[in-house]
Structure formats: structure tokens, C-alpha cells
Amino acid sequence: MTKMDFLERYAQENEPYVCASCGNCTLVCPVFRSLKWESYGPRGKLHIMKSIIEGDGEFGQDFANKIFLCTLCEHCTSVCTTGISLDRFWEVTRAEARQRGLLPRPAQFVLDSLESRGDIMWMGSADRLLWMEGIEEIVTDRILKHADVAYFLGCNVSLKSQLHDVARSMIKIMEYAGVDYTLLGEKEVCCGAPLGWAGKLEGINEMAERNLELIRSLGVKTVVFSCPSCIQTWSEYKRHLKEENDLELLTASQFISRLIREGRLKFEEQPMVTVTYHDPCISARVLKATEEPREVIEDIPGVYNVEMMPSRKSTRCCGAHGLLDVVDPVLSSRIAEMRLRDATVTPATRIITECPRCILAFDLAKFTTGYDITVQDITQIVAESLLPKKEEDKKSAEG
Amino acid sequence: MRKVDEQHIGDIVGADNVSITHETCMIYSKDVTSLPDIAYQIVSPKFDVVTQPVDVPSLQNLVGYAIDNNIPIVPRGNGTSGWGGSIPTRGGICIGLSGMSRVLYFNEFEQAVTVESGITWRNLLEFLERLGYTLPVYPSSATAATVGGFVASGGLGIGSTRHGDILKQVLGIEAVLPNGKVVRLGRVLLDPKTDDIKDEASKANKWLEMELEAAGLGTPEKETKLLTGTYGTLGIITKVTLKTIPNLQLVPFASSFDSMKDLVNAAARMVNDTQPYFLRFLADNYTSKLRAIAGNKLEHGKYVLMGALLDTIYNNEDNIAAIQTITEEEDGIRLDDKRAWFYWNERLYPLRIKRYGPSLVPAEMLAPLDKLPEILEKTKVELRNSNVAIEGTMSNDNSSSFMVWILDDERRSFSFTVGWQRSFRIAALAQRFGGLPYAVGLWNGRHAREYYGDRVFNNLKIMKKRLDPRNLMNPVKVFGGRVTAGRASKSLGFVAGFAIAFLMGLIGPELIGWTWLAQIMSSNLVQFLPVPVLIWVALLGGLLGFSIVYFMTINQALSVGIPVLRFLSKLMRR
Ligand SMILES: Cc1cc2nc3c(=O)[nH]c(=O)nc-3n(C[C@H](O)[C@H](O)[C@H](O)COP(=O)(O)OP(=O)(O)OC[C@H]3O[C@@H](n4cnc5c(N)ncnc54)[C@H](O)[C@@H]3O)c2cc1C
Ligand code: SF4
Ligand code: SF4
Numbered sequence: 013m014t015k016m017d018f019l020e021r022y023a024q025e026n027e028p029y030v031c032a033s034c035g036n037c038t039l040v041c042p043v044f045r046s047l048k049w050e051s052y053g054p055r056g057k058l059h060i061m062k063s064i065i066e067g068d069g070e071f072g073q074d075f076a077n078k079i080f081l082c083t084l085c086e087h088c089t090s091v092c093t094t095g096i097s098l099d100r101f102w103e104v105t106r107a108e109a110r111q112r113g114l115l116p117r118p119a120q121f122v123l124d125s126l127e128s129r130g131d132i133m134w135m136g137s138a139d140r141l142l143w144m145e146g147i148e149e150i151v152t153d154r155i156l157k158h159a160d161v162a163y164f165l166g167c168n169v170s171l172k173s174q175l176h177d178v179a180r181s182m183i184k185i186m187e188y189a190g191v192d193y194t195l196l197g198e199k200e201v202c203c204g205a206p207l208g209w210a211g212k213l214e215g216i217n218e219m220a221e222r223n224l225e226l227i228r229s230l231g232v233k234t235v236v237f238s239c240p241s242c243i244q245t246w247s248e249y250k251r252h253l254k255e256e257n258d259l260e261l262l263t264a265s266q267f268i269s270r271l272i273r274e275g276r277l278k279f280e281e282q283p284m285v286t287v288t289y290h291d292p293c294i295s296a297r298v299l300k301a302t303e304e305p306r307e308v309i310e311d312i313p314g315v316y317n318v319e320m321m322p323s324r325k326s327t328r329c330c331g332a333h334g335l336l337d338v339v340d341p342v343l344s345s346r347i348a349e350m351r352l353r354d355a356t357v358t359p360a361t362r363i364i365t366e367c368p369r370c371i372l373a374f375d376l377a378k379f380t381t382g383y384d385i386t387v388q389d390i391t392q393i394v395a396e397s398l399l400p401k402k403e404e405d406k407k408s409a410e411g
Numbered sequence: 412m413r414k415v416d417e418q419h420i421g422d423i424v425g426a427d428n429v430s431i432t433h434e435t436c437m438i439y440s441k442d443v444t445s446l447p448d449i450a451y452q453i454v455s456p457k458f459d460v461v462t463q464p465v466d467v468p469s470l471q472n473l474v475g476y477a478i479d480n481n482i483p484i485v486p487r488g489n490g491t492s493g494w495g496g497s498i499p500t501r502g503g504i505c506i507g508l509s510g511m512s513r514v515l516y517f518n519e520f521e522q523a524v525t526v527e528s529g530i531t532w533r534n535l536l537e538f539l540e541r542l543g544y545t546l547p548v549y550p551s552s553a554t555a556a557t558v559g560g561f562v563a564s565g566g567l568g569i570g571s572t573r574h575g576d577i578l579k580q581v582l583g584i585e586a587v588l589p590n591g592k593v594v595r596l597g598r599v600l601l602d603p604k605t606d607d608i609k610d611e612a613s614k615a616n617k618w619l620e621m622e623l624e625a626a627g628l629g630t631p632e633k634e635t636k637l638l639t640g641t642y643g644t645l646g647i648i649t650k651v652t653l654k655t656i657p658n659l660q661l662v663p664f665a666s667s668f669d670s671m672k673d674l675v676n677a678a679a680r681m682v683n684d685t686q687p688y689f690l691r692f693l694a695d696n697y698t699s700k701l702r703a704i705a706g707n708k709l710e711h712g713k714y715v716l717m718g719a720l721l722d723t724i725y726n727n728e729d730n731i732a733a734i735q736t737i738t739e740e741e742d743g744i745r746l747d748d749k750r751a752w753f754y755w756n757e758r759l760y761p762l763r764i765k766r767y768g769p770s771l772v773p774a775e776m777l778a779p780l781d782k783l784p785e786i787l788e789k790t791k792v793e794l795r796n797s798n799v800a801i802e803g804t805m806s807n808d809n810s811s812s813f814m815v816w817i818l819d820d821e822r823r824s825f826s827f828t829v830g831w832q833r834s835f836r837i838a839a840l841a842q843r844f845g846g847l848p849y850a851v852g853l854w855n856g857r858h859a860r861e862y863y864g865d866r867v868f869n870n871l872k873i874m875k876k877r878l879d880p881r882n883l884m885n886p887v888k889v890f891g892g893r894v895t896a897g898r899a900s901k902s903l904g905f906v907a908g909f910a911i912a913f914l915m916g917l918i919g920p921e922l923i924g925w926t927w928l929a930q931i932m933s934s935n936l937v938q939f940l941p942v943p944v945l946i947w948v949a950l951l952g953g954l955l956g957f958s959i960v961y962f963m964t965i966n967q968a969l970s971v972g973i974p975v976l977r978f979l980s981k982l983m984r985r
Binding site for chain 1: 439441445489531533552704766820
């Protein structure tokens with residue numbers, strides 16, 4: 013019989029039995045919705061887990077692969093009748109898969125990359141400066157400067173050229189509003205989240221700490237992120253963060269919304285743009301940051317948001333979270349296509365979101381489906397709608 | 412039964428829509444009730460194959476294949492029921508219907524919607540809500556249950572306090588019969604332009620009409636009850652036309668009481684005076700558990716009556732005042748709106764309290780409203796050594812369904828097995844007060860006659876024989892039938908038979924003074940085989956015991972098994 017004492021170690025031994033088999037989780041699970049078989053859905057996986065505990069199955073490669081067919085999107089957790097923290101359950105099961113040497117190869121690649129390069133893409137610290145091309149004179153002085161606000165880009169925005177504009181937009185916004193900010197530049201390393209997704213829970217704190225040590229040394233009070241998973245990771249694994257360090261972690265839209273309320277951002281009238289806001293899973297279900305992005309969009313004159321169905325905390329995953337995009341790119345892309353369809357049935361011409369992985373996933377899905385729709389980060393639409401500075405001065409003089 | 416041929420089935424339903432993996436077959440063989448191991452001594456532990464057909468013609472071909480090869484078939488929605496209706500009794504083919512889930516027709520003038528049976532109630536509700544409509548009745552499992560599953564089971568749901576059971580909301584049904592024919596009962600509304608199987612269905616309807624006539628029944632138009640509430644034993648539902656209602660303003664309310672008697676008095680008056688859309692009660696042992704989960708702002712150990720008014724704004728104002736007055740006159744307290752909304756939202760999560768198990772043994776009954784306080788009191792006494800939580804729904808005919816959740820831990824396998832009989836015990840108790848099992852499925856087949864009434868049950872039996880003479884469609888459910896005896900029960904049968912025959916052969920002749928028989932027993936039957944006759948007799952007894960178990964019906968098995976478990980449970984308590 014397979015030994016399953018890891019469940020007790022992580023205080024999860026009751027959960028497969030607490031499951032009421034009601035099926036709520038399965039019907040919202042993007043992997044089940046795509047593959048159609050219960051053995052890939054959360055309820056089915058709990059049944060398999062139970063059968064392994066009872067000696068009627070094996071914790072082998074097949075089960076380990078199934079556990080990685082999951083985006084860790086928290087949708088199951090958010091609807092669970094009996095309050096099972098399913099994402100935690102999947103993560104500790106991934107950790108056990110790693111302990112048993114059953115990691116799928118792409119997940120192992122990510123782990124190796126994190127350990128040797130400090131990022132998920134086998135690049136390196138020097139590549140974290142590439143996004144600054146063209147704006148070096150503005151940002152170079154900001155690197156490792158003492159400041160109130162730190163902008164933490166995360167691996168995707170730093171290293172993927174399609175996302176460099178997200179970072180540049182954030183810089184434009186901060187410069188416009190006169191924010192005193194700092195960047196970690198090539199000293200930034202991965203936030204640690206992918207370690208958990210790849211089953212190395214014990215490495216997360218160390219990785220997070222490498223960034224946090226720097227941040228603390230710069231006297232930072234607020235950290236602004238372009239990726240919600242970075243915030244989730246730091247707040248979950250460093251619960252004492254706020255109390256001990258008085259450090260505030262904000263999503264881009266939470267930060268931008270604050271700048272707007274403080275009157276530090278002014279917008280130019282846009283020519284009737286209809287957008288639809290896609291809530292990233294972690295922003296909506298974990299960080300509960302669903303209203304700020306909508307408020308920001310509402311504040312840009314001429315930009316209208318139409319809601320996708322479903323949205324807010326019932327939002328559907330883009331398919332690229334939890335390493336699914338590397339473990340099974342085809343499945344990941346199919347999930348993105350399903351979500352893209354939710355957007356294309358609205359009258360919107362643009363999808364706005366605030367997660368780099370969602371942007372990458374939709375870009376790929378656009379390619380595979382042939383749908384033509386612009387996908388932008390919230391910082392991008394904000395940055396391009398800012399009232400040019402001279403005009404702003406004129407306006408305030410008139411005012 | 413011939414072995415299932417995955418490839419052949421794949422040719423019929425599409426290779427992606429069939430699976431014979433151990434895991435898949437195991438998962439689809441479960442419903443919400445955790446069964447003790449002993450249950451698998453009378454039903455088979457899993458299906459041989461799981462299929463998910465995506466259209467009616469492939470479903471018809473699949474049924475045809477199963478019948479030709481003598482393979483049992485079991486329709487399944489999303490497995491959210493707990494009466495064993497969708498679990499395998501003799502292995503065979505599971506037919507998952509959730510892949511057929513389109514909305515096919517909606518007409519606001521006819522106030523009707525036609526859907527494929529695999530759609531979930533939630534998806535249908537969302538579709539209608541966008542158009543300003545809703546459903547008169549839907550189950551509290553709406554988030555996952557399929558339309559086909561609830562219609563096949565019958566029963567009360569959200570909205571039943573005003574509109575009655577789900578079967579009253581069904582206008583028409585399309586189904587594939589056990590012989591593969593596709594028929595339409597009642598009025599199935601479809602757009603003629605997209606109705607591809609209209610001609611085939613009307614031909615089959617003519618055939619069915621003759622069959623019904625021969626059985627002394629009415630036309631297909633009138634006999635929807637053949638397929639509603641019969642748990643997929645007479646056909647697989649493929650389309651359902653349901654009534655819809657305008658999505659009017661909804662006003663939730665909640666009141667708390669110190670006793671079940673006051674609550675029931677208030678409930679009866681509220682049903683009569685305000686015709687609420689929904690009325691549900693939570694007993695003291697339920698609210699105290701909910702409070703521990705949901706935070707301490709809730710009513711601890713109180714009896715809560717919650718519901719919602721669905722009406723015009725004008726009527727609501729009157730009715731809200733009536734709810735207030737009735738609550739006060741029956742010594743209750745009307746709870747604030749925040750709590751009323753909390754309880755309203757909780758209507759979809761009756762299983763929340765399972766966290767306290769972690770396992771649940773459910774017992775659900777229908778009872779006259781006025782008898783409810785007495786039944787619940789007796790239930791508490793009967794289950795005084797168990798951890799229970801009770802809740803229920805009021806219907807609009809002075810009856811109520813009530814659910815007794817017995818919390819347990821299936822990992823303590825002996826006590827869980829022995830405790831399984833408590834569910835049946837509550838059923839027996841409620842019956843003493845004029846109650847009935849809430850549902851039939853597999854486990855309540857013994858009560859099918861009382862449940863449907865004599866006349867209806869006889870008609871159903873006649874039609875089952877005509878339509879499914881080899882009992883392959885969802886066998887053993889509703890109508891009973893032979894169990895699939897597990898190895899342990901067959902061995903037990905043999906050992907018990909052997910032991911009884913041996914003892915009787917050994918001491919019986921002496922007891923009645925037949926010494927000649929005693930001599931025969933100890934002599935050898937055949938010279939060269941030194942085995943006494945007594946052993947042969949015992950072996951014969953063993954064979955008899957084995958055969959009894961092998962040929963036993965489910966109802967006989969339960970009639971023997973439950974008292975035995977009960978006896979063991981008493982012994983354990985001592
Ligand atoms: C949280 C929760 C709340 C519930 N609330 C209610 C409630 O309010 N009222 C109530 O009555 N029940 C309730 N139930 C029980 C159950 O949800 C309902 O009976 C439900 O409608 C079953 O739907 P299903 O799709 O899961 O069907 P299954 O459980 O898969 O099947 C139920 C029965 O129907 C048969 N069947 C399924 N689909 C078809 C088909 N297309 N054609 C023919 N036969 C078919 C199956 O063989 C089986 O006998 C609840 C259950 C849960 C878990
Ligand atoms: S986290 Fe998302 S993908 Fe994973 S099981 Fe839950 S719902 Fe499915
Ligand atoms: S929602 Fe929770 S209780 Fe329901 S099946 Fe999923 S894990 Fe089990």
C-alpha cells in the first residue's frame with residue numbers, strides 16, 4: 013500500500029473524506045471543462061486520492077501527471093461546499109510527487125531554472141534589464157534607489173519581450189504622477205510562486221526573502237506588482253510581512269486607482285473604446301481586487317467596460333497559471349480559447365486584464381482561433397490615455 | 412453478459428467519449444453517499460465502461476449495442492443524488508449525459524424552455540435570467556445536478572413551496588427507450604427547422620401508443636410519468652420541456668424559534684397566508700453546526716425557518732408584514748435582512764455541515780407537516796448516541812421533506828458499517844407516523860409500492876416488463892432484482908450453510924431419537940472415500956447457502972442485513 017503520511021504532515025488527511033462529492037468544483041474546473049472526464053476534475057482527483065489511501069490505487073506517474081493538469085486557479089476552492097482549501101491540497105500533493113521523483117519533465121525544468129538562474133525561463137539576471145531599452149535615462153537612476161514605492165515586475169514582465177510594454181507603461185504612469193519609486197533591476201529574482209507550483213514548497217520563503225531583504229534595505233513602504241501571483245505568494249508565505257515590516261503589497265490597479273483618487277493622473281478623452289475586463293483568477297478570488305480595475309477603467313473618459321460572463325470571483329481561468337502552460341501547452345491553450353470566447357461574445361474590442369500570464373495566454377489563443385481582439389494590461393490602457401503633460405498644465409491653469 | 416468492447420463502443424459514441432480505465436470507472440460508480448464496504452457485497456463495485464454520448468443517434472446505437480449484448484446500462488447525470496440510482500448494480504455501461512447540454516428552444520409566450528437533459532440547473536437558470544425569466548422549481552443541487560437527473564428522480568426543490576414538485580413543471584420529455592427507440596411524451600417544444608428526429612420520434616410514438624394501450628394506459632401525450640421520477644429504469648431522458656416564470660422580485664426572510672412546534676405552526680400559516688416561493692427549516696442541531704462554520708453571528712441551537720417571497724412588489728409588502736405577524740404570534744423572532752440573505756444563499760449548500768463528519772449517512776423522508784415535531788423528537792431520541800443535523804423543505808400540500816444527516820467517520824470502518832442501518836431505521840420510524848421515503852432509487856426499492864401508490868406502481872411494472880424484458884436498463888433500481896453477490900457474501904453464505912447443515916446433521920438425529928440417521932451420518936457413503944455422510948450433508952448445506960446468497964434479491968438482502976447490523980450496533984453499544 014502506498015504510504016500517504018504526507019497528508020498528515022500538511023494537515024490534509026481529512027480533506028478527501030470531508031468532500032461531499034457535490035460536484036460544484038468539477039463543473040467550474042477549466043481542466044474538467046476541457047477534458048470532460050471526472051478523473052481530471054477536482055472531485056474525481058479526490059476520489060482517486062481516497063482510493064490510494066485505501067490501498068486501491070498507486071501514487072504513481074499517472075496520478076502525478078494528473079495532479080499537474082491543473083491551473084491552481086482557486087475556482088474549485090472558491091465554490092467548495094465543505095470549505096476544502098483545494099489549491100493547498102493540490103500544492104502539497106505536487107510536493108509529494110516531487111519527493112517521489114515523479115515531477116513531469118517541464119516542471120522539473122522550471123525548478124532547475126529557478127535554482128540556477130533565479131527565473132522560470134533559463135535566462136539570467138542581465139536579461140532583466142532588456143525591457144528598459146529606450147528609457148534607460150529615466151530608469152537607470154531608479155535602480156536600487158531608496159524610495160517609498162518599489163515596482164516589482166516579476167519574471168514574465170521582465171523577461172518576455174511581448175510584455176515589456178507593461179513595465180514601460182507602469183514607469184510612464186509613475187513618472188507622470190511623480191511617484192518616488194525604485195526598481196530592483198538585475199537584482200530582482202523570481203518571487204517564489206513557481207517553486208510552489210513545481211512542488212518545492214520549502215524553497216519559497218528563501219526566494220521571496222532574497223527580494224524582500226533588498227526591498228527592506230531601500231526603505232520601501234509599498235510594493236506594486238504587475239503579477240497577482242507574486243502578491244499571493246508573498247502574503248501567504250510571509251504572513252507577518254505587514255506586521256513586521258509595515259510593507260503594503262498592491263496590484264497595479266489598486267495603485268493606479270489610488271493615484272487617480274489623489275488627483276495625480278489626468279486622462280485624455282478616448283474615441284469610444286469598448287473594453288471587457290478579464291479578472292485574473294488570483295486577483296479576483298484570492299486578493300479580492302475586483303473593483304479597483306473597473307474603477308480605473310471607468311475613470312478614463314470614453315472607455316466603457318462591458319462585463320464578460322462569468323466575471324469577478326466567478327471568473328474563468330486563462331489556462332496559463334500553475335505551470336499548466338509548460339506542462340501541457342495544448343490543454344492550456346484550449347482553456348484560453350474557451351475564455352477568449354467569453355470575451356468575443358461581448359461587443360468589446362479590447363480585453364483588459366492585469367496578469368502577464370493571462371495576456372500571453374490570450375495572445376496565443378488569438379493566434380490559434382483567429383479571433384481579432386486587442387489584449388492589454390491595465391497599465392497599458394492607462395498609460396496611453398494619460399493627458400499629455402503640457403495640456404494638463406494648461407487645463408489646470410484654466411481651472 | 413458479454414465483455415464490453417471498448418473499441419466497438421468507441422466507434423458508436425466516438426473514441427474520446429469512452430473510457431475503461433480503472434480510475435474513471437471507479438469515479439463514475441459513486442454518488443454522494445459513501446457506502447460501507449459491506450454494500451459492495453450486494454452491488455458491483457464499478458462499471459465496466461463509462462461513455463459520454465453527445466447526440467441522440469449515438470445514444471440510440473449505444474443502447475442497441477448494450478441490449479444486443481446483454482449488457483446493463485445506467486444513465487447518469489452528475490452523480491449528485493444519494494439513493495444509489497446512478498451507481499452500478501451489475502457492472503455494465505455508465506451513460507454520462509452531461510455532454511448533451513444545449514438549450515434548444517425558448518418561447519416567452521408559451522412560457523417554456525426545452526433543453527438537452529445534461530445541462531445543469533445553474534446553467535439553465537443563468538440562461539433564463541438573462542432573458543428576465545426563471546424556473547418555478549429547481550433543486551438545491553442546482554450548481555451541479557442535471558435537468559435529466561432531477562426530472563428522473565422527481566422531488567421537491569427551491570420553489571416547491573409555491574409550485575409543488577418538479578414533475579408538475581415538466582411539459583414534455585424525449586427519451587431513448589430500452590429498445591433504442593426515441594419517443595416523446597407530453598409536449599416537447601422544438602423549432603421544426605432544427606428538429607432532425609421528428610419523423611423518427613413520431614413513428615416510435617405510434618408504436619409506444621400501441622404498447623401503452625395494450626397495457627391499459629393512456630396516450631404518450633398523457634404518460635410523462637413513465638419517465639419522470641422512475642430513475643432511468645424505463646428510458647434515458649434526452650430532452651425536457653419545462654415551464655418558466657417571469658423573474659420577479661425576490662424577498663428572502665428568516666425567523667428563529669425556540670421549538671419545532673412553534674416553527675411548524677408558523678410554517679403552516681405562512682404557506683397558507685403568503686404562498687412563499689420557498690420555505691425551509693433548519694433544526695437546532697443544524698443551526699448550531701452551521702454557526703460554528705459560518706461564524707458566531709448566527710442563531711446557535713435555534714430552529715430557523717427561512718424562505719423567500721416571489722411576487723409582485725405590492726403583494727410582497729403585505730406578505731412581509733404577514734411574515735412578521737405570524738412569527739411574533741408563534742413566539743418567534745424575525746431575523747434581519749442580512750441573515751435572511753445569508754440563509755437564502757445557503758439554500759444551495761445543505762452539505763456544508765459535512766465538515767463535522769467527515770462522513771455522512773443520510774436519511775430523507777416525506778412527512779405530514781403537523782407530525783413533523785413529533786417525528787423529529789423521536790428521531791433525536793432514536794439517534795441519541797449519534798451526531799445528527801436535521802433540515803427540510805415545506806411543500807404546498809401540508810407536507811414536508813426532511814433530511815436527517817447522521818455524521819460519522821467512514822475510516823472507522825466497523826462502526827461505520829454497523830451504523831449504516833440508522834438511515835433505514837429513521838425511514839421506518841417516519842413511516843409509523845404516516846411518512847414515506849423521499850425517494851426510491853436503489854436503496855428504497857423496498858418501499859416503491861407505497862411511494863408510487865398501488866395503481867401507478869403496477870402500471871410501471873407492466874411497462875418495465877414490456878419495454879425492458881431482460882431488465883438491462885438501470886437494473887435492480889426501483890423494481891428490485893437479484894444482487895451481485897460479492898466474494899465475501901458468497902463465502903459467508905457457504906460457510907453459514909455448511910455450519911448449519913453440519914450442526915443439524917450432528918445433533919439433530921440424536922435430539923429426535925433417530926439413532927439410525929446418526930449412524931448413517933457417521934458412515935462413509937462410498938467405501939473407498941473415507942468421508943462421512945455428515946460432511947457431504949454439510950457441503951450440500953454450504954452449496955445451498957451459497958445459492959441463496961447468489962440468487963437473493965436486493966430487498967431480501969436488505970431485509971436480512973439491516974436487522975443484523977442493528978443487532979450488532981446494540982451489541983457494540985453495550
Ligand atoms: C447539495 C445537494 C442538494 C440537493 N438538493 C436536492 C433537492 O433540493 N431536491 C431533490 O430532490 N434532490 C436534491 N439532491 C439530490 C440530487 O441532487 C437530485 O436528485 C439531482 O437532481 C440529481 O441530479 P444528477 O444530475 O446528479 O443525477 P444523478 O445523481 O446522476 O442521477 C439521479 C438518478 O437519475 C437517473 N438519471 C440521471 N440522468 C438521467 C437521464 N438523462 N435519463 C434518465 N435517467 C437519468 C440516474 O440513473 C439516477 O437514477 C441534492 C443533492 C445535493 C448533493
Ligand atoms: S485549481 Fe482550477 S484547474 Fe485546478 S482543480 Fe481547481 S478548478 Fe481545476
Ligand atoms: S466542491 Fe468541495 S465538497 Fe463538493 S465535490 Fe468539490 S471538493 Fe467535494
